[in-house]
Amino acid sequence: MGMTVAEKILARASGLPSVKAGDVVEPKVDLAMSHENAALVINQFLEVYQGTNLQPNIWDPSKVSVIFDHRVPAESPKTASNQKKVREFVAAQKVGKFHDIRGDVGGICHQILPENGYVRSGFVVVGTDSHTTSHGALGAFAFGIGATEMASVWALGTVLNVEVPATIKVSIKGKFKKFVGPKDLILYLIGKLTAQGANYKAIEFHGPTIRSMSTSGRLVICNMSVEAGATAGIVPADKETARYLREEAGVKGKVTAVVPDKDAVYEKIIEIDVSKLESQIACPHTVDNVKPVSAVKGTRVQQIVIGSCTNGRLDDLAIAATILKGKKVSQDTRMLVFPASGRIYAQALAKGYIGTFMKAGAVVMNPGCGPCLGIHEGALGDGETALSTTNRNFKGRMGNPNSQVFLCSPAVAAASAVKGVITSPRKGAK
């Protein structure tokens, strides 16, 4: 019986000739990522060793990555002290892939891993962040875990007792209309599947639309697969994956691709034609409350947010800059831009996008998770509405339970910034 990508990766990592959905395995981890919550992982890791006479040493520090992004620069003495504790720990343990708060090599974890070539097709990647699903864009099996689970990974180098997920195959064809793209596609799919429709399952993305999509776009759809509950979202690696790793991530040497068997068994197959797809929007307060933008056009917006691990890459900023060039952000709204990494920030600066945003009246912030989760900047006031290219709109997400968040593509966000109300970027769009 053939295997899906998830099954192939888990079989290889578990040292088994084959596995099938429902099997329980203990895969070896190729990359283990944490951000500020490494502070909790360290606490749990040290606790594992308590009462033993063993030295608390990470199983393989070269396979561990720690990236500060959630609260950068620190918003409080508490965060700064936690970051200090993590910094000292990673230095003592010689953690290989540490990215501190820096303008050159810093940024959001889900951009830092791909742009540095840390993730490859066939890898098992775990991260103490639910959006670790992002890395399926490079053909990895990547999933989010809790801090205690990570402490166990640091100690053993494996993830204990993983149930092999069944896979939903999503096959996509058609050419996107102008200003419609990967974000609209994934929002549409989440609306169809619902917030729990892929719980405990993997999603494998196929079809000509995916094959011709850039890695940047694939990162958007894998990033948000978790919003349908998926354990992992996977785009099987191909020529584009190899191109990205070589040209953009500086990877040298052979790049291999794990692809599903022709007779792989899928739980369900979903087919989507994007050629008629309009811009989509997720309405408060769940990510699966998805409608065409036209259904809520004219809604007044006090804050526009463009950036994040979902839509803070160069092509996202390019689209927003194209729409905003020579225009002004409405006086009734404020616009925040936060690129996904220092590298992207520098590229956007060189291409003039940053200047375009500033001239339009947007505030360009440092790379990081920023306002997405309402931790330390860009909080909303009572009764305010945000339109954001981020990935979550749960009640209170942007720091205030008495506010609301809509989720959309960079094109919709930029077009809406100019008008101060939710607006479709395409003239005459329904």
Add this chain to the structure above:
Amino acid sequence: MATVIIKLGDDISTDVIYPGRYMATVLPSETPQYAFADMTDFNNKLKTKQVPAGSVVLGGRNFGCGSSREQAVSTLKGHELVIVAPGFARIFLQNGINLGLRTVVCPMIDASEGDDLEFTEGEILNKTTGRRFPIEPLPKARQAIIDAGGLIAYTRKLLVTKSATA
């Protein structure tokens, strides 16, 4: 007594259980104060110890969706709450098992605030209505971790065994 102390809807996210702005607080001993911080009345009840240990939070489908933050589990564990829901999001359920938070998957559960529940082998008896609802077993892959009393103890045991045979 296992009284349903609050009944919540579907898709209760970890942002609701433990808002992002308290994420700098990480230690399980410090997180309980922020449980459901934006639901002020309920948070106050918990903080002022008006909710007895073993009380039931009745969730809807997909309880604990969203962020992987483990604080969302340690904050509930700190109040010794029992979480009953028709279904849980994967990472939350896994974190619950790892930390020893009592999570009960009960697909058909029907109860109201104030109802008294009794947990028996394989089912929940709603003593207020007299109705019984089957419990779905937790993922079999995780049973060994539950039996060991959580993931820290389980991992410690494995490490010690490994080093003894090395």
